[in-house]
Amino acid sequence: MNEPLLAAAGLIVLTVAVGLVRILRGPDDVDRLMAVQLLGTGGIAALLLTAYATGVPGVDDVALGLALLAAFATMAFVNLLETDDDETELGETEP
Amino acid sequence: MSVLPFLDVALALLVVGLAVWTIAARDLFASVVGYVAYGLLLALVWVRLYAPDVALTEAAVGSGVTGVLLITAGKRLGAARAGEAGPSPGLALKLFAGALALLVAGALVAIILILPDPAPSLAPQAAAAADGPGAGLGNPITAVLISYRSFDTMLEKVVLILAVLGVWSVGADKAWGAAPAPLGRRNPYGATVFLAQMLAPVGAVIGVHIFWVGADAPGGAFQGGALLAAMWMIAMMARITEPPRVDARWLRLALVAGPAVFLIAGLAGPLMAGSFFAFPHAFAKPIILFIEAFMLLSIAVALPALVAGPPNGRSE
């Protein structure tokens, strides 16, 4: 029963890796981020499948670490957008 | 007939292809995102090579923290470049840079080609040492890191501190002692704040868990510390907390705590076990965990300091 699990893991990685074409094509930076986020989720799924198929200890912890950092890059990116002009747009002031 | 070898080869080709494309990409941000994807794939490769410890480091440091560092740097570079575009380098400089790169690459190839076969390796000694003074730890990698190549491990953390000093020294003179610029927007989005409030406590627990299981299973101070660092950065992005002033005493103490405790334990070695960086057999595990706990602290503080950047005198 382990072979199908590993095959599914490989299939998921290769499938979402095709989505990396979005990094190449863009056209916007958010499209690139979405491709890498899909790769991250696919990678987590593949790691879980590998963990259960091979029984190597610690692989599920790698998946746990990746899941924890899934939003990290996107948060950093969004934070760097519109830092200069948001107050003119919203009229908000520092409390 | 198994499909696994084909999948492995496909994964390897994918990693190499992505690496080449990341270097060749003309769009700065695309290349940064490509690097993050490359780190993710590399983590999978390490798992396929049965090295979950390295995979964990790659996922947390290579893809996570470095990715955010590069995204931040890339965005700031883009903003800076729009203001001041210097003259592009001349043909002679370009040729010189190309020749230099070729020379370095050629030297690396030559060194790999003249290696004796089989390549010299310290792995057997390291494995033996992990059974000896590091005994009591179920994870041979932690045992090798702390009790076989302890000096290297300690110096790695010193390098991290030097990097932080380097980043700090880029700041303006009159800003010295102040805090780096905030990581987040002035008015953080509700979703960012919510995510930080949910993720950071869970992430802190997971980070400590990864550190703690590192004694007996894949994990350890570096991986756990990197996750803790990421959680602190997420809290800073949501403006729940701010980057500390670079002259804060607690920050500096936390930075040096790891190598300092390691060095003190190493110096106590001759008294307790007969040689530098040797640990008495009966207490090896508690001593190693004690050292690693301070390493965890230093790493969790150093990585956000690197991302936050030099002190910035402007008060927002």
Add this chain to the structure above:
Amino acid sequence: MIPLVDLFSLCAIGAGVFFFFAGTVGLLRFPDSLTRLHALAKADNLGLGLVALGLLPRADSALAAFKLIVIWALVLLSGASTAQLIGRALRRGRK
């Protein structure tokens, strides 16, 4: 004769692989960033969720099963929040 547990795992994981495939196709073929964001969410939530569900009966301890659920919950939380952040950035016309 395949045991029932294996059959369940295979079905759930197969469905998960399908959603990763669908998410990738959506990411590549959909015409604009907001629809691509929609495709990404399917892969994040259902793809990984079904894979985790398929692996749940194979977990050999309560802790391992709990870890699977935590990983899925983390990705759900990250996916939903970053979709919100990306969508807002897109609506403001900054990308």
